[in-house]
Amino acid sequence: MRKNNIHVKIKLSVLCFMFSSVISIAQISPQYVNGEVYLKIRDNSTISLGTTTSVSLSSVSFLNALSQTFKIQNITRSFYNGDVKTGITSANSQVAAAALRISKIVRIKLANPNQTDAFIALAKTYADVEYVEKVQMFSTGVTPNDIGANSQTGTGQWALYKVNAMQAWGITIGNPSVIVAVVDNAIDTSHLDLVNNVVGGRDVADGDNNTIPSNTAMNHGTHVAGIVGAQTNNSFGIASIGYNIKVMPVKTAKDTDGTTTISFGYEGITWAAQNGAKVINCSWRAPTSIADGGSVDSSYPTQRDVINFAIQNGCVLVVAAGNDNTSNLTIPAGFTNVISVASTGFTDVKSSFSNYGSWIDISAPGESIYSTLPSNSYASWDGTSMASPLVAGIVGLMYSINPNLTRDQCETCLRNSALNIDANNSGFAGKLGSGRVDAHGAVLCAQNLRCPSTLTLTTSINSGTQLFQSSSNIFSTSQISGNTTNITYKAGNQIKLQQGFKVSNQAVFKAYLAGCSAARMASENAEITEFKSDEISILSASPNPVVNGEFIISYSVTTDGLASISLANVMGEHIKTIVPEKYHEKGTYKVSVNATDLRNGLYLYTLRGDNVFQSKKILIQH
Ligand SMILES: [Ca+2]
Ligand SMILES: [Ca+2]
Ligand SMILES: [Ca+2]
Numbered sequence: 001m002r003k004n005n006i007h008v009k010i011k012l013s014v015l016c017f018m019f020s021s022v023i024s025i026a027q028i029s030p031q032y033v034n035g036e037v038y039l040k041i042r043d044n045s046t047i048s049l050g051t052t053t054s055v056s057l058s059s060v061s062f063l064n065a066l067s068q069t070f071k072i073q074n075i076t077r078s079f080y081n082g083d084v085k086t087g088i089t090s091a092n093s094q095v096a097a098a099a100l101r102i103s104k105i106v107r108i109k110l111a112n113p114n115q116t117d118a119f120i121a122l123a124k125t126y127a128d129v130e131y132v133e134k135v136q137m138f139s140t141g142v143t144p145n146d147i148g149a150n151s152q153t154g155t156g157q158w159a160l161y162k163v164n165a166m167q168a169w170g171i172t173i174g175n176p177s178v179i180v181a182v183v184d185n186a187i188d189t190s191h192l193d194l195v196n197n198v199v200g201g202r203d204v205a206d207g208d209n210n211t212i213p214s215n216t217a218m219n220h221g222t223h224v225a226g227i228v229g230a231q232t233n234n235s236f237g238i239a240s241i242g243y244n245i246k247v248m249p250v251k252t253a254k255d256t257d258g259t260t261t262i263s264f265g266y267e268g269i270t271w272a273a274q275n276g277a278k279v280i281n282c283s284w285r286a287p288t289s290i291a292d293g294g295s296v297d298s299s300y301p302t303q304r305d306v307i308n309f310a311i312q313n314g315c316v317l318v319v320a321a322g323n324d325n326t327s328n329l330t331i332p333a334g335f336t337n338v339i340s341v342a343s344t345g346f347t348d349v350k351s352s353f354s355n356y357g358s359w360i361d362i363s364a365p366g367e368s369i370y371s372t373l374p375s376n377s378y379a380s381w382d383g384t385s386m387a388s389p390l391v392a393g394i395v396g397l398m399y400s401i402n403p404n405l406t407r408d409q410c411e412t413c414l415r416n417s418a419l420n421i422d423a424n425n426s427g428f429a430g431k432l433g434s435g436r437v438d439a440h441g442a443v444l445c446a447q448n449l450r451c452p453s454t455l456t457l458t459t460s461i462n463s464g465t466q467l468f469q470s471s472s473n474i475f476s477t478s479q480i481s482g483n484t485t486n487i488t489y490k491a492g493n494q495i496k497l498q499q500g501f502k503v504s505n506q507a508v509f510k511a512y513l514a515g516c517s518a519a520r521m522a523s524e525n526a527e528i529t530e531f532k533s534d535e536i537s538i539l540s541a542s543p544n545p546v547v548n549g550e551f552i553i554s555y556s557v558t559t560d561g562l563a564s565i566s567l568a569n570v571m572g573e574h575i576k577t578i579v580p581e582k583y584h585e586k587g588t589y590k591v592s593v594n595a596t597d598l599r600n601g602l603y604l605y606t607l608r609g610d611n612v613f614q615s616k617k618i619l620i621q622h
Contacts, residue, residue: 033135035113038078039123040130041104043097047128053077055106062126063108069599070119071111078107107135112597118573141166142173144233144243152346152368155378157238159365159390162346165241167440168397171447173232174244175400180228180279180392181272184221185262186213187249188374191222193230193237194247201249202271205257205264214255216374223381224283225249226372227389228396237378238370241393241439245400248277265332266306269317273310278399280315281392282338283385285322285330292327292357292431296334307335316399316407318392320384327357327431334359339395339411340433343367343387348421348436350428354384362414362433363421364390394439398446405446413449417441538614539607541593545619549596555607557584563609565591570602570617578605595620 041047047062049055055075057064063072079102087099110119116134123132143166148157160166179199189198189211201211213219229242252268253261262284272280290296297304310317317338322330333340333355340359343351343366350356351367366387370380391414398410405413418435425432538556557563564581568574578593593605598620606615 035110035116036135037108037110037116037120037123037132038135039106039108039132040101041106041128042130043100043104045104045128049077049080049104049106053080062128066119066123066126069122069601070115071599073109073111075109076107077103077105079103079105104130112575112599114573114575115569118569142169144169144239145235146233146237147239148370152380155238155370156368156380157370158346159369160239160241162348162365163241163390163394163437164440165239168241168394168443169243171440171443172397172401174242174397175403176244176246178245178279178396178399178403179248179277180242180245180281180396181248181250181268181277182221182225182228182281182283182389183250183252183265183268183272184224184281184283185253185257185259186218186251187211187221187225187247188213188219188372189249191226191372191374192376193234193372194222194225195231196234197229197231197240197242197247198225199246199248199276201251202268202275203251204267204271205252205254211249211251213251213374215259217259218253218257219373220260220283220385221249221251222374223371223379224281224385224389226378227369227386228281228393230372237372241390242396245393245396248272248275266303269306269310273313273315277315279392279395280310280317281319281389282317282332283320283383283388285320285333287322287324287326288329288331288334290329290334292329292359294329295336296329296331297336300331303332304335307332307338311337311407314407316395316410318388318395320388321355321360323353323383323385324355325353326355328355329357329359330355337407339391339414341366341384341388341391341437342432343382343384344421344432344436348419348424350425350432351382351384353382354387356428356431358431360431360433361411362391362418362437363387363435364437366390391437394437394442397439397443401443402446402449405449409449410446413445414442417445539605539616541605541616541618545621546595547621549594549622551593551595551618552590553578553593553605554588554590556588557586557609560585561609563607566606566608567593568604568606570604575603581608584609596622 041049047060050059053076055077057067057072057075063075066072084099084103087095088103090096090099110116120132120134123129147160148155150156150158150161152158187201189195189201200209202209203211213222225247226238226240228240229245229247230238230240232239232243250268250272252264254263257263265282265284269280269282288296290299307317317332319333319338319340321333321340321342332338339361342356342360342363343354344363345351345365345367350363354366364387366384367382368380369382369386370378373379394414395410398405398413414437415434417438418433419438420435421432422429538558539553541551541553543551553565555565561584562581563584564577565579566574567576567578575598579591600621603618603620604615605618
């Protein structure tokens with residue numbers, strides 16, 4: 001079935017409304033090899049690393065000293081081999097110098113990966129160390145076992161290659177907690193390539209939970225759903241851009257409707273927004289006579305209000321522009337705050353059928369798109385209906401890597417990473433949005449906007465006692481004093497509290513990541529740091545010092561709410577979670593802590609909760 005059958009021709013004779021909202025947990029691809037660093041010993045150092053790739057700890061005095069604080073599991077010379085040795089003796093002085101340099105790099109594996117940052121900070125203080133850094137994790141692209149060829153014929157899935165899906169999947173293959181609603185005529189959720197990738201949906205047209213079409217000709221939504229989220233890497237059928245993200249099927253045509261009718265689209269948008277969708281795809285449109293440059297907002301107030309409701313619920317709406325080859329606005333694509341998608345072909349040229357205009361936000365492949373159809377079949381279709389779900393799936397990947405992305409950030413990332421295709425489209429410059437979508441660039445942009453887990457002070461203190469600062473850290477060795485002092489840092493990167501940091505009674509110290517709310521930082525590795533007086537006796541540990549590898553923390557929660565206990569080193573770096581965040585009724589609690597895996601030294605244990613924040617020191621001496 002090709003363009004003529006496809007439809008983007010769905011009539012909005014009765015417009016529907018729908019929506020979604022949602023929340024998700026980030027699946028974060030590891031950026032670094034857990035607990036491993038490269039450390040370069042200065043070329044002119046007198047330290048000898050021997051003649052083998054394995055380096056003995058006892059042969060390098062400063063590493064031996066470091067290992068007293070941070071257990072070093074092993075040390076290897078990753079780049080020391082025969083070639084390097086030959087290079088070092090090379091008659092070419094530049095070759096020899098380069099070989100010498102890499103021969104002095106060791107790769108160190110720490111017993112406790114949580115101590116990596118602290119290890120780096122301390123290692124840098126040794127004169128023999130030129131640099132030390134984490135071992136970066138690289139990723140090849142991901143190629144699922146069911147992706148079709150890079151072709152427009154047969155079972156080909158050229159669109160995934162065109163938008164660099166494999167590279168995007170190298171960053172994230174999607175988080176199943178991110179839900180993309182397919183608000184469409186009907187969705188065959190029993191299709192073997194969809195059945196495991198759908199969440200509970202709704203037939204808002206007939207008022208039941210069965211979204212399966214009443215006849216196989218009512219097939220549009222099934223095709224759209226497969227593009228967003230057919231089960232991928234299951235050795236079956238097709239791959240989808242969304243990979244692991246979930247599809248929420250929302251049926252908006254009555255069983256008795258025609259096969260291309262959407263009669264309850266806006267009811268569907270509303271249902272999706274209220275039931276956990278983060279992204280809502282609408283591959284349907286009604287034409288208007290409003291010319292490019294105009295606005296549909298005042299003419300269609302019901303639709304405007306429903307779309308606004310979905311946006312306020314945190315949803316991103318992705319809408320097909322329509323297949324009328326016109327620059328007139330269509331709806332819903334013409335509403336400003338939805339992402340409107342035009343269609344392009346294999347060479348990034350506008351599809352002959354695609355609508356266009358200044359109201360388009362982005363373009364995406366929409367010709368010969370192979371996807372699922374009812375009764376376990378597949379076919380290639382054309383249409384902006386096919387372009388839109390590709391973008392919706394990319395948006396799902398973006399929220400998988402960064403659940404805190406705002407709608408505006410999402411659109412900006414999509415636009416800024418798109419490939420400018422004006423040169424391929426004379427006469428349509430500026431009328432195909434920001435260009436052809438690039439999944440890799442969009443996901444990378446979303447990833448880069450994640451709030452970093454550490455902070456750097458970038459603004460000065462407005463009141464209270466000035467603390468010692470450096471460009472990258474707050475090293476607090478002095479005090480914040482005064483009974484009513486409240487100091488808030490808005491920081492960009494990293495805040496570390498050194499031993500000796502103290503906040504006087506009733507004074508408050510807070511550190512926030514610039515651009516991140518406190519809630520956004522409230523994860524295990526985030527550094528939202530608030531110190532209040534430790535004179536309120538709601539937190540204690542015994543014995544202190546710890547000598548037998550175990551201690552008991554006692555704490556009080558004075559009002560019902562969430563609370564957690566964590567352990568950090570004196571640099572403020574997270575070591576372990578002792579009590580994961582959970583609801584506590586008002587009361588007193590005790591928790592036993594096994595300290596046998598901790599090096600001797602001073603630690604901070606912290607009680608964090610809705611209504612409490614307290615941190616105290618404990619000394620471990622095995
Ligand atoms: Ca039904
Ligand atoms: Ca599949
Ligand atoms: Ca828009």
